[in-house]
Amino acid sequence: MAAEGMIAVIDYGMGNLRSVWQAVVHVAEGREVCVTADPAVVAAAERVVFPGQGAMPDCMRELDARGLRPALLDAAHDKPFLGICIGLQMLFQHSEEGDVAGLGLFAGSVRRFPAAQMVDAAGVRLKVPHMGWNEVGQTVDGAGVAHPLWQGIPDGERFYFVHSYFVDPADRGIVAGTTDYGIPFTSAVARDNIFAVQCHPEKSAQAGLALLANFIHWSP
Template structure:
């Protein structure tokens, strides 16, 4: 089996690739920015890091927009961090940046007015370990305890129009969506490749997943 990690110059690409190689040594893990290679892969991982507007520019400059959209329509697809946010329609980042529009909804910045937890003022970006509540069952949660901790680095969060998309939530300090899923797509705000045993289990589940919810 061939699993492509999309290389568009943005994201924690090597860490994601190495984590997949660790959990799937019998499969071919390909880090590539070639649309033809991505189209030929059995599964696709779409990581991301940095500003959404820059990520969209790089996708277009490298001719990868349609490869991403086609993969999201046709095969098991995992989005990570900005790679998850890019699946929505628009982001507050950079003055209403347009994204890919796979899912209806927005990506919003943590509002300074709400970043108070008791006497503690929470920092933005949200950085570090946080518990994830599983909103509903999914094959990628197999063997992962509800409330398990995953690693986050982000200043913006996903807000889907369809609440049924949400499969994972966390608090900072209010509740927000950290994982979404529909059909063959699963996407996380947290970084499974940086989340030790739980993250590796999620990646192993993705490798084993046939794309059915």
């Protein structure tokens, strides 16, 4: 049974989680926020944040080394679930980074930015990794409504990114946000109880805090 209000930030040894923890605590309105590598704590949480940074093969290896895969997959099926950066990419079937399998929750691949297309509108070459602030265009449903996690956040708001790879979903119906960097790419996906972003909301000032606050109150 889920602990009332408890939010688990999954720690599988990849990246400094302090900034994620601090940002979630800031909007959690007194709820317990626990950074954990314990599958039992993940199972007991009401909602789960799955962040990460680093190389996809290392992340997948460390997740399995800590025995977190089953708890993570269970959480992704029945709890409000927020993936951040690598925590988005790992939800897909396969990554070009290290030619490694992901968790397979979403059909599709993780691809590297194509070097030949990395130029801006003025023809200036763009650097990879994509690092810095960029706009996120919000995808709307048939009724013209954006996902609840975008509530109060203007379409085209700027968020902070650091990545060399992007997700390429097989089902375009899960795309919740897009961004342009040389090419248009999917920067947010959503399905049922899962929402995941390529950007770092914990480093994205008020817009990022608004997204995290929306997640805290989200009832999918």
